Amino acid sequence: HHDKPIINGWLAIPSGYSAEIVGHQGYDAVTVDLQHGMIGFSDALTMLQALSSTPAIPLARVPHNDPAQIMRLLDAGAYGIICPMISNAEQARRFVAACRYPPLGNRSFGPARGLLYGGKDYPQHANQQILTLAMIETQEGLENLEEIIAVDGLDGIFIGPNDLSLVLTGSAAAESQHPQMLAAVERVLTQTRAAGKIAGIFCTSGRAAAERIAQGFHFVTPANDVMQLIQAGREAVAHARGE
Ligand code: 3PY
Numbered sequence: 001h002h003d004k005p006i007i008n009g010w011l012a013i014p015s016g017y018s019a020e021i022v023g024h025q026g027y028d029a030v031t032v033d034l035q036h037g038m039i040g041f042s043d044a045l046t047m048l049q050a051l052s053s054t055p056a057i058p059l060a061r062v063p064h065n066d067p068a069q070i071m072r073l074l075d076a077g078a079y080g081i082i083c084p085m086i087s088n089a090e091q092a093r094r095f096v097a098a099c100r101y102p103p104l105g106n107r108s109f110g111p112a113r114g115l116l117y118g119g120k121d122y123p124q125h126a127n128q129q130i131l132t133l134a135m136i137e138t139q140e141g142l143e144n145l146e147e148i149i150a151v152d153g154l155d156g157i158f159i160g161p162n163d164l165s166l167v168l169t170g171s172a173a174a175e176s177q178h179p180q181m182l183a184a185v186e187r188v189l190t191q192t193r194a195a196g197k198i199a200g201i202f203c204t205s206g207r208a209a210a211e212r213i214a215q216g217f218h219f220v221t222p223a224n225d226v227m228q229l230i231q232a233g234r235e236a237v238a239h240a241r242g243e
């Protein structure tokens with residue numbers, strides 16, 4: 001299932017309208033970011049509704065590994081969860097269990113928008129279809145990489161390069177060329193691919209995302225809405241001034 005790379009949009013602005021716009025730009029999936037985005041649950045609900053009017057698969061990043069919040073976002077129609085700061089297998093198991101109905105996990109039953117967006121057969125397919133990506137972005141997570149990747153039902157890894165470079169090199173830089181960062185990213189990529197799971201990473205631009213795909217990543221995020229707004233706005237002003 002990972003031959004064709006997944007281009008994943010990223011939403012930090014709490015708006016159904018901008019979610020709808022982004023969802024129509026050709027992304028395979030779009031993530032509503034409740035960790036660093038300015039987004040609460042009611043915003044996320046509206047944004048997931050907006051995304052379901054577009055071809056993009058709606059995903060959510062939770063602020064932390066909290067089963068209650070994961071359950072609510074899945075009920076609100078997220079078709080996958082990206083969970084930050086996974087540092088060991090136990091945390092990864094807890095995360096995956098929150099995304100799966102019994103007997104595979106402990107997600108409580110009340111699919112709500114899952115039924116509206118996914119259809120009446122949502123309960124029969126949710127366990128297979130809900131994507132679970134654990135973020136590797138801590139020193140401990142890197143050290144426990146193999147046991148995290150091996151967790152049953154975990155679909156893949158999503159590298160948080162800002163946090164990872166912060167702990168490895170002392171400064172947050174998503175495209176860091178620091179040797180320790182290059183080695184860490186390569187190790188996560190190699191181990192994840194070897195396990196037959198999805199290797200994902202956050203990037204700061206479309207060009208950077210293309211390089212990550214060439215490197216072997218299956219799932220890339222070519223910057224978020226805020227970064228794109230800043231870039232496009234700066235460029236427009238500079239062009240208008242003839243710079
Ligand atoms: C990171 O780079 O640390 C992230 O979490 C990407 O959003």
Ligand code: MG
Nearest residue numbers: 137160162163
């Ligand atoms: Mg992070």
